[in-house]
Amino acid sequence: MPVAIDDVKQAFVKAVEDYGCKGEGAIYQTDLKPLTVLAAVGLLPLIDRPAAAPKPVLYVNAMRHNADRRWVLTKVKRAVKIGDFECLVDLNLQEPGPQNGNPFKVLLTAESEGYAGHAKGLAQAKVGDNDLLWDLYKLLIVPSPLRLFVCLSADKYSAIVKRRLEKLAKEYAGQVLRSGDGPAYLWVLVLPTGSLASHQASLFGLKFQGGRSESCGRLSFALG
Numbered sequence: 759m760p761v762a763i764d765d766v767k768q769a770f771v772k773a774v775e776d777y778g779c780k781g782e783g784a785i786y787q788t789d790l791k792p793l794t795v796l797a798a799v800g801l802l803p804l805i806d807r808p809a810a811a812p813k814p815v816l817y818v819n820a821m822r823h824n825a826d827r828r829w830v831l832t833k834v835k836r837a838v839k840i841g842d843f844e845c846l847v848d849l850n851l852q853e854p855g856p857q858n859g860n861p862f863k864v865l866l867t868a869e870s871e872g873y874a875g876h877a878k879g880l881a882q883a884k885v886g887d888n889d890l891l892w893d894l895y896k897l898l899i900v901p902s903p904l905r906l907f908v909c910l911s912a913d914k915y916s917a918i919v920k921r922r923l924e925k926l927a928k929e930y931a932g933q934v935l936r937s938g939d940g941p942a943y944l945w946v947l948v949l950p951t952g953s954l955a956s957h958q959a960s961l962f963g964l965k966f967q968g969g970r971s972e973s974c975g976r977l978s979f980a981l982g
Contacts, residue, residue, distance in 0.1 A: 761804050761904060763963055763975040766945045769800040770908075770961075774954070774981045776833070783982075785910065785949050787872030791821060791848060792830040794870040794908050798849055799834040805865050805904065807853075813837065814865055815854050819844030846900045848893075868906035869893040874951050877915035880922050894923055898930045898944070905944045912951045919948055920960055927964055931971040941967040943974065954982030 773796035779785055785793065795818055802814070816838040821827040831840055839854065849868035876890035885891045890909060897905050911919045923946050944964045950957030959981050963974030 760943055761801055765804055767961055767979055769797040772800055773797040784953055790870040790872035790908055792827045794849060794868050795830055798851060798866055798868055799837050802837055812854055813839050815839045815841045815852050817841035817845035817850040847896055864902045866904045867900055867902040869897040871909040874910040874912055877911045877919050880918050891926055894926055903942050907946045909948055910951050911948050916948055928971050931966050932969040941965055
């Protein structure tokens with residue numbers, strides 16, 4: 759059973775609560791990656807794996823040497839091993855060791871773009887000229903059955919951010935899957951820059967199969 763939109767919503771609601779920015783707080787650029795790590799590991803029990811499978815390996819960058827982020831790695835060590843380097847994208851959750859001759863059986867990948875300023879001028883921006891689009895592009899071309907893309911946006915830019923990200927994802931639908939792969943899922947979460955008590959997050963999903971994409975739903979919800 760694939761991860762559903764309510765599963766992704768609840769994973770991030772729990773991540774925000776565990777991270778401590780629930781209520782009148784706001785999410786800042788440096789918060790985005792640890793929040794994404796907490797949510798990704800929270801989704802792990804919903805991913806189809808053998809009951810006796812060993813802990814998967816989480817490859818993630820730029821958290822080990824920051825005290826405000828390091829506690830997140832300590833917390834998730836109950837469920838995953840921590841890799842020593844970044845692997846292609848911000849977050850790469852993999853089975854350990856060779857799997858059917860392939861040493862990297864990916865379970866989940868994620869990109870988090872915490873600088874809200876990338877939303878400015880997004881309507882006319884090209885992929886290579888905008889970090890928001892570039893990070894989504896990277897996420898799309900790295901094979902993975904489950905992808906999370908998380909970013910920050912002020913309310914006035916939220917609509918164009920969602921439109922451009924969805925448009926880009928659909929344009930690359932034919933390249934998301936390698937020949938013979940099963941369906942893949944992308945979840946895009948646009949988080950507000952203001953107080954969580956008075957601003958909502960937006961979430962939408964796409965399923966990719968046979969060179970095409972279809973909607974898995976969309977919703978807005980409060981994190982405060």
